[in-house]
Amino acid sequence: MPSPNRLNFSPGPGALPQEVLAQASEAIIQAPGTNQSVLGISHRTDWFKNIVSELEAGFRSLLSIPPDYHVLFLQGGSSLQFSMVPMLLLRGTGLTAEYLRTGYWSSKSIPDARLEGEVEVLYDGESSHFNRLPGQDELLHDPSAAYFHYISNETVEGLQFHTLPGLDTVARVCDMSSDFMTAPLDVRNYSLIYAHAQKNLGPSGVTIVILKAGLLTKAPDRIPSMLDYRNHVEMGSIYNTPPVFAIYVTLLVARWLKDSVGGLEKMAAINARKALALYGIMDRHPSFFRLHAADKKDRSLMNLAFHLPTPALEQAFLEQSAAAGFYGLEGHRSLGGLRASLYNSVTEEDVNELLEFMDDFRTRHA
Amino acid sequence: MPSPNRLNFSPGPGALPQEVLAQASEAIIQAPGTNQSVLGISHRTDWFKNIVSELEAGFRSLLSIPPDYHVLFLQGGSSLQFSMVPMLLLRGTGLTAEYLRTGYWSSKSIPDARLEGEVEVLYDGESSHFNRLPGQDELLHDPSAAYFHYISNETVEGLQFHTLPGLDTVARVCDMSSDFMTAPLDVRNYSLIYAHAQKNLGPSGVTIVILKAGLLTKAPDRIPSMLDYRNHVEMGSIYNTPPVFAIYVTLLVARWLKDSVGGLEKMAAINARKALALYGIMDRHPSFFRLHAADKKDRSLMNLAFHLPTPALEQAFLEQSAAAGFYGLEGHRSLGGLRASLYNSVTEEDVNELLEFMDDFRTRHA
Numbered sequence: 001m002p003s004p005n006r007l008n009f010s011p012g013p014g015a016l017p018q019e020v021l022a023q024a025s026e027a028i029i030q031a032p033g034t035n036q037s038v039l040g041i042s043h044r045t046d047w048f049k050n051i052v053s054e055l056e057a058g059f060r061s062l063l064s065i066p067p068d069y070h071v072l073f074l075q076g077g078s079s080l081q082f083s084m085v086p087m088l089l090l091r092g093t094g095l096t097a098e099y100l101r102t103g104y105w106s107s108k109s110i111p112d113a114r115l116e117g118e119v120e121v122l123y124d125g126e127s128s129h130f131n132r133l134p135g136q137d138e139l140l141h142d143p144s145a146a147y148f149h150y151i152s153n154e155t156v157e158g159l160q161f162h163t164l165p166g167l168d169t170v171a172r173v174c175d176m177s178s179d180f181m182t183a184p185l186d187v188r189n190y191s192l193i194y195a196h197a198q199k200n201l202g203p204s205g206v207t208i209v210i211l212k213a214g215l216l217t218k219a220p221d222r223i224p225s226m227l228d229y230r231n232h233v234e235m236g237s238i239y240n241t242p243p244v245f246a247i248y249v250t251l252l253v254a255r256w257l258k259d260s261v262g263g264l265e266k267m268a269a270i271n272a273r274k275a276l277a278l279y280g281i282m283d284r285h286p287s288f289f290r291l292h293a294a295d296k297k298d299r300s301l302m303n304l305a306f307h308l309p310t311p312a313l314e315q316a317f318l319e320q321s322a323a324a325g326f327y328g329l330e331g332h333r334s335l336g337g338l339r340a341s342l343y344n345s346v347t348e349e350d351v352n353e354l355l356e357f358m359d360d361f362r363t364r365h366a
Numbered sequence: 367m368p369s370p371n372r373l374n375f376s377p378g379p380g381a382l383p384q385e386v387l388a389q390a391s392e393a394i395i396q397a398p399g400t401n402q403s404v405l406g407i408s409h410r411t412d413w414f415k416n417i418v419s420e421l422e423a424g425f426r427s428l429l430s431i432p433p434d435y436h437v438l439f440l441q442g443g444s445s446l447q448f449s450m451v452p453m454l455l456l457r458g459t460g461l462t463a464e465y466l467r468t469g470y471w472s473s474k475s476i477p478d479a480r481l482e483g484e485v486e487v488l489y490d491g492e493s494s495h496f497n498r499l500p501g502q503d504e505l506l507h508d509p510s511a512a513y514f515h516y517i518s519n520e521t522v523e524g525l526q527f528h529t530l531p532g533l534d535t536v537a538r539v540c541d542m543s544s545d546f547m548t549a550p551l552d553v554r555n556y557s558l559i560y561a562h563a564q565k566n567l568g569p570s571g572v573t574i575v576i577l578k579a580g581l582l583t584k585a586p587d588r589i590p591s592m593l594d595y596r597n598h599v600e601m602g603s604i605y606n607t608p609p610v611f612a613i614y615v616t617l618l619v620a621r622w623l624k625d626s627v628g629g630l631e632k633m634a635a636i637n638a639r640k641a642l643a644l645y646g647i648m649d650r651h652p653s654f655f656r657l658h659a660a661d662k663k664d665r666s667l668m669n670l671a672f673h674l675p676t677p678a679l680e681q682a683f684l685e686q687s688a689a690a691g692f693y694g695l696e697g698h699r700s701l702g703g704l705r706a707s708l709y710n711s712v713t714e715e716d717v718n719e720l721l722e723f724m725d726d727f728r729t730r731h732a
Contacts, residue, residue, distance in 0.1 A: 004396040010408045013610055021403050025394035028387055030370040036693055037387050039569040039615065042376045044699070075441045075571070076592055079606040083590035108591075115588050198607055203405040205441070205571040205609035222481050224449035225474075226442055227590070240445040241564055243571035243609060244379055249405065327402055333410070 002325040007350050010328025011155055011303060012178070013198040015345040019260065020252040027248065038248050043241050051251055052237055058254035062264055065187050065210060072209040072229065073237040073247055078177045081194040081207065082109045084227045085149065085173055086116035089192075092220045095146035096120050100139075100165070103130040103154030104334050109175060117146070130157045131294040136165055147171035147191065153179040155199070156332040158291070158305035158339065159298045164189055171215070179302050180208065181257065182344055183268035191215055199302070200344040202250030205243040257344070267344055274342045274351045275301040281355055282306065288362050292335065307337035313365055314338055324357060368691040373716050376694025377521055377669060378544070379564040381711040385626065386618040393614065404614050409607050417610075417617055418603055424620035428630055431553050431576060438575040438595065439603040439613055444543045447560040447573065448475045450593045451515065451539055452482035455558075458586045461512035462486050466505075466531070469496040469520030470700050475541060483512070496523045497660040502531055513537035513557065519545040521565070522698040524657070524671035524705065525664045530555055537581070545668050546574065547623065548710055549634035557581055565668070566710040568616030571609040623710070633710055640708045640717045641667040647721055648672065654728050658701065673703035679731055680704055690723060 008015035016024075024038075031038040034047060041047055056071045065071060074080070090097045096118040099110050102125050113119045122141070123134040141148065148166040153159070155178040166172045171191035180195035187193065192211040198204035209229070216230050225231055231239045261267050279299060282289035292305040308314045314337055321329050331337035340354060374381035382390075390404075397404040400413060407413055422437045431437060440446070456463045462484040465476050468491050479485045488507070489500040507514065514532040519525070521544040532538045537557035546561035553559065558577040564570035575595070582596050591597055597605045627633050645665060648655035658671040674680045680703055687695050697703035706720060 001401055004401050005403050005406065006401075008402055008406050010402075010406060013406060013408060013607065015406050016403065021394055021405065024405070025391045028391035028394060034693075035367055035370050035372075035691060036374055036376075037371050037382065039387065039390070040371065040374050040376060040379060040381050040693075042379060042694055043570065075443070076446070077441070077606045080442070080590075080592045083592060112591050115590060196607065203609075203611050204409070204607045205612060224446075224481060224593070225478050226446045226449060240443045241379065241562065241570045243569075243612065245569050245611065246571060246609065325401060327400075327406075328408055 007326045007353060008328055009326060009340045009342070009346065009350075009354065011332065011339060011341045012343070013204045014328070014341055014343045016202070016249070016253065017256050017260070017345045020249065020256055023252050024249050031248075038245055041244060043238055043244055048244060049236075049238070051248055055247060055251040055254055058251065058258060059208070062181065062254065062257060063185055063187055068213050069187060069210050070213055070229075070233050072211070072232045073242060073250070074207045074209055074232060075205065075243060077196045077204075077207055078105075078175055078194060079108070080227070081175065081209065082112040083115070084229065085147075085192060085194075086113040087223050087227055088215065088219055088229060089147045089171065089173070090117040093117065093146050095144065096142065098122050098141065098145045098148045098170075100134065100150040101125060102133055102151065103159060104156040104332065105154055105175070105177070106151040109149060109151070113149070120145070128294075130154065130159070131292055133159050133161060133298040134165075136163065139165060141167045141170065143167060143169055145170050147173050149173045149175070151175040151177070153300050153302050155303050155341070156305065156335055158293050158300040158303040160300035160302065162297065179300075181264065181267070182271050182302065184264045197246060197250050199341075202253050203246050205246035206250055270348060271301050271342065271344065274346065274348055275299070275304070277351055277355055278304055278340060278342070281358055285362055285366070288366050289358070292337070302343060303339055303341045305331055305335060305337065305339045316365065317361055320361065321357060326354065326357065373692045373719060374694055375692060375706045375708070375712065375716075375720065377698065377705060377707045378709070379570045380694070380707055380709045382568070382615070382619065383622050383626070383711045386615065386622055389618050390615050397614075404611055407610060409604055409610055414610060415602075415604070417614055421613060421617040421620055424617065424624060425574070428547065428620065428623060429551055429553055434579050435553060435576050436579055436595075436599050438577070438598050439608060439616070440573045440575055440598060441571065441609060443562045443570070443573055444471070444541055444560060445474070446593070447541065447575065448478040449481070450595065451513075451558060451560075452479040453589050453593055454581065454585055454595060455513045455537065455539070456483040459483065459512050461510065462508065464488050464507065464511045464514045464536075466500065466516040467491060468499055468517065469525060470522040470698065471520060471541070471543070472517040475515060475517070479515070486511070494660075496520065496525070497658055499525050499527060499664040500531075502529065505531060507533045507536065509533060509535055511536050513539050515539045515541070517541040517543070519666050519668050521669050521707070522671065522701055524659050524666040524669040526666035526668065528663065545666075547630065547633070548637050548668065550630045563612060563616050565707075568619050569612050571612035572616055636714060637667050637708065637710065640712065640714055641665070641670070643717055643721055644670055644706060644708070647724055651728055651732070654732050655724070658703070668709060669705055669707045671697055671701060671703065671705045677702075682731065683727055686727065687723060692720065692723065
């Protein structure tokens, strides 16, 4: 078996960098600059306020976030954002919110929006089993919509937008849970971005929200306190007790991205090489490795969902890969089959070992 | 300086047992029975499902939770429960919910309840600076109330109910965030109990809810998905990605309570000894150690909030105690002064060192 924390292709919570894990493990015994475990430090201390400040500054620097955007660290995952977004932007407006239904995750974002007002689903991929994304010419946008919501990367199906959907004149809201901070990004294209940490940023338990400050001036009343972005802005993400440890580890990952990787351009180049290598073997043997994504233009650089010719082969693949030390290659329960997730912390070395395993497996079973 | 993770009197996130910290630190590198960090394990694995099952079973055993009660592990802290409870029990009933306002935390529970219906504050301690709790004879309960809500321990003011308020014929809902699992408890007295983990149970990021199954049959529609207990019950607390690490550490603490401490009766005896020792020195020198709690009957076994004769003495106490390795003795920002929190993981040895420090400080400054 390989040493721990290698070959982790889990869809999330996923791999984290070895150096981050070592630092996190030490901080459980003693947080730097204190005589206490990071788990035993109050969120009202200067120590923790400095952690949050450094994390926000790190994100602002990595993504060049403009000063008129807030950066928040919240609980509840993307699922809570499914409610918080329409409470802020749809409730009481009398307008319609536009959603794309491009896969398992975006499907989950729609019911909570309907509780707050009218929702128009501009594209519904269910009939094609969510195996492709719509082109901009398929989307009939209403210029007077309250906002336009989509997910940038469908983790389950392995689909990713490589162009920017929506109108520049309508507030664009994007769930970037599975590809946030995997490449540079022009935040100005969005009114609100959210992403849970457990794919590329840190452990589960913390969710990042970037939102244009101006959105909050129109916020309706009677929003439950914890779901009101204004409370979190006012208290600098320490409205109630935050997930201290998850935020601390997210800071360790941000430092790693900045100092060890060298920023998001370099991260994007590494991520592209990893995905291209894996798509390469699949394209050479498309009847054996059967990608769920139908069109090359929609392929995710983060998640590759695929089937083998038979369920028995898939079972053999899972068993043999697990025996060889690979982790997390099962497909999502809604789709079956296999999936390799290539988040930021998955190394090129790990991907090369997976390539070798796949090639060998195919040779033995094709 | 003492070795790390001693003398932690933080109000929360607070001390955790040394053996739990050691196990948590190791699991960051390699989770038992896996080849991955606990931070890199998917919540959909059997490994994690077993963690949640063992944790639920452990709580059921420690507290003798009856089978007709659900046990849930959620996100959002007690602050999210402030909304979830009235959404379930007040919304659309046309009834009134009864709340006690006994301190800083219970004050925060009331505004979110008002969003869902009528709220009657049966007792408001603001005029007496929240320095006492009401007796049952001061509470004019309505037998037709939707439910009765109170907090068992006011962390900021150091007040704790040692009798059971409310009517047995009205659903009793209790925020036990700062004294849950510190002593045995008859769950049958309550319709719903909630407690965030970061005082006595684990790190911040996870909240425990125990609720009577029958409550859910009357749940109204149109509750945001993440705030609907039914979704969490149906998915066994894995509705969306849960805070895997916080839940894992909470299991380590539950094992410690069961195996190392020997159960809640023993825990309660230890907690009583710690608090009595500290109240002892204060009662011997009441003009120097000035407790916020006015009545002995309301004294918290968890948090002792007190002042010294002058702000300068308080500042000297904080500086000298910090220099001696004590941690977390500042009072809450709303009250000032000093506070010692004696959660489950604070040892009697630590309390004895604090006693010695206090005695010495008083001798030098009285």
